[in-house]
Amino acid sequence: MRKLPRSFYDRDTIVVARELLGKYLVHRSRGVKRIGRIVEVEAYLGPHDLAAHSARGLTDRTKVMFGPPGHAYVYLIYGMYYCMNVVTEREGHASAVLLRAIEPVKNVVGRTCGPGLLCKAMRIDKRLNAHDLLSDNFYIAAPESVRGASPRAVIPSPSAARREARPTGVNEAPPKGEVLVIAKRPRIGVDYARHWARRHLRFYIKGCPFVSRP
DNA sequence: TGCACGATGAAC
DNA sequence: TTCATCGTGCAC
Numbered sequence: 573m574r575k576l577p578r579s580f581y582d583r584d585t586i587v588v589a590r591e592l593l594g595k596y597l598v599h600r601s602r603g604v605k606r607i608g609r610i611v612e613v614e615a616y617l618g619p620h621d622l623a624a625h626s627a628r629g630l631t632d633r634t635k636v637m638f639g640p641p642g643h644a645y646v647y648l649i650y651g652m653y654y655c656m657n658v659v660t661e662r663e664g665h666a667s668a669v670l671l672r673a674i675e676p677v678k679n680v681v682g683r684t685c686g687p688g689l690l691c692k693a694m695r696i697d698k699r700l701n702a703h704d705l706l707s708d709n710f711y712i713a714a715p716e717s718v719r720g721a722s723p724r725a726v727i728p729s730p731s732a733a734r735r736e737a738r739p740t741g742v743n744e745a746p747p748k749g750e751v752l753v754i755a756k757r758p759r760i761g762v763d764y765a766r767h768w769a770r771r772h773l774r775f776y777i778k779g780c781p782f783v784s785r786p
Numbered sequence: 787t788g789c790a791c792g793a794t795g796a797a798c
Numbered sequence: 799t800t801c802a803t804c805g806t807g808c809a810c
Contacts, residue, residue, distance in 0.1 A: 598791070623793070633806060649789055651793050651803030670793060688794045 573713035578706060585660040589615040590775050592712070593659065594752050597674055599694050600709040602689045606629075606694050606767035608674030608684060610614070610712070612776035614759045616657070618667045623765035626666035636702045636716040637666045644710065646691070648699040653688025654697050658705065672760070672774070675782040685784040753778040760785060 573596055581588060596609045616637075617625035626637045635724070637659055645657035645668050658670035674684045674694070682693040691697065705711050733743040757770035763769050776783045 616793075625793075628807070631807070647793090648805060650792060650794050651805070655793060657793085672793090683795095684793065688802095759793070764792090 573716055575706065575713050576642075578640075578642045581658060581660050581705070583660070583664060585615045585617055585669060586773070587690050588658070588660045589613045589669045589773075592669060592671075593754060593775060594715070594770050596677065596715060597671065597694065598713055599696060599700075604679050604695075607678040608680050608690070608694060610671060610673075610761065611675050611780045612671075612673035612685075612774070614670040615673055615773040615775070616668050616670065617773070618661075618665055621667075621765075622768045623759060623762035624666070624668070629661050630666075637668050638664055642705045644696075644700050644703045644705055645697055646688045646696060646703075648698060649688065654691040655687040656691050656696050656700075658693075672692055673776070673782055673784045675780065683715050685782055685785075687784075697780050747757050755786075757785075761776070 576595065579590070592610050592613050595610050597610055599606050616626070618624060619629065621625045621627060624637070626634050628634060630638050633647060636643060637657070639659060640663045641659050641661055643659045645659055647653055649655050655670060657670050660667045660669055670687060671690060672687050674680070674690050676684055676693070679694050683689045684693045700710060703710050755776050755778040757774045757776070758770055758772060759774045776786070
């Protein structure tokens with residue numbers, strides 16, 4: 573696997589969010605290397621995005637979002653779960669991608685569908701807030717491809733989406749190397765964000781059984 | 787210094 | 799639909 577470079581994160585947040593699908597989240601702690609394949613994410617587009625924490629401005633909690641790309645923004649939600657974000661775009665842009673679900677790959681115990689469960693299973697907590705994702709113990713990597721190219725990801729046209737339709741309940745993740753079909757939906761739990769709540773900024777791998785809310 | 791409220795998950 | 803549980807942000 574190839575660790576993603578800083579330049580991967582220093583790009584348009586929606587592009588980063590889509591391209592994070594199919595990548596591998598790696599966390600090594602106390603000698604155990606845990607790996608999960610990212611299958612669902614949400615994009616938060618900066619201070620003007622009313623659903624983003626950075627919309628509150630630069631505070632002690634949100635300063636990581638305002639920092640340089642390629643760092644983890646980890647916070648406690650509802651007093652009991654942690655959520656992990658990846659900071660994107662140039663320093664000061666205050667954008668991030670929330671990781672909502674992974675497919676267990678290695679040493680991952682428990683359910684991983686949902687941002688809180690994902691962090692619990694990957695042993696991610698507040699100590700990893702502001703952690704550089706180019707470090708050796710906590711990073712995101714692209715799968716090695718046989719021909720040197722990453723699996724292609726596409727957003728289906730409406731007609732293609734209709735052709736893609738299949739009976740409900742028949743879901744399996746596409747094998748490695750196959751084209752990923754990406755679904756777009758509104759983000760979860762941000763109804764307070766007015767028109768921003770309706771934008772399709774949640775992305776997931778279509779048909780993947782490990783997604784939190786298909 | 788106090789208090790309302792979550793980028794959740796699970797039970798009912 | 800309700801609730802557990804606590805850090806954060808803002809009102810006072």
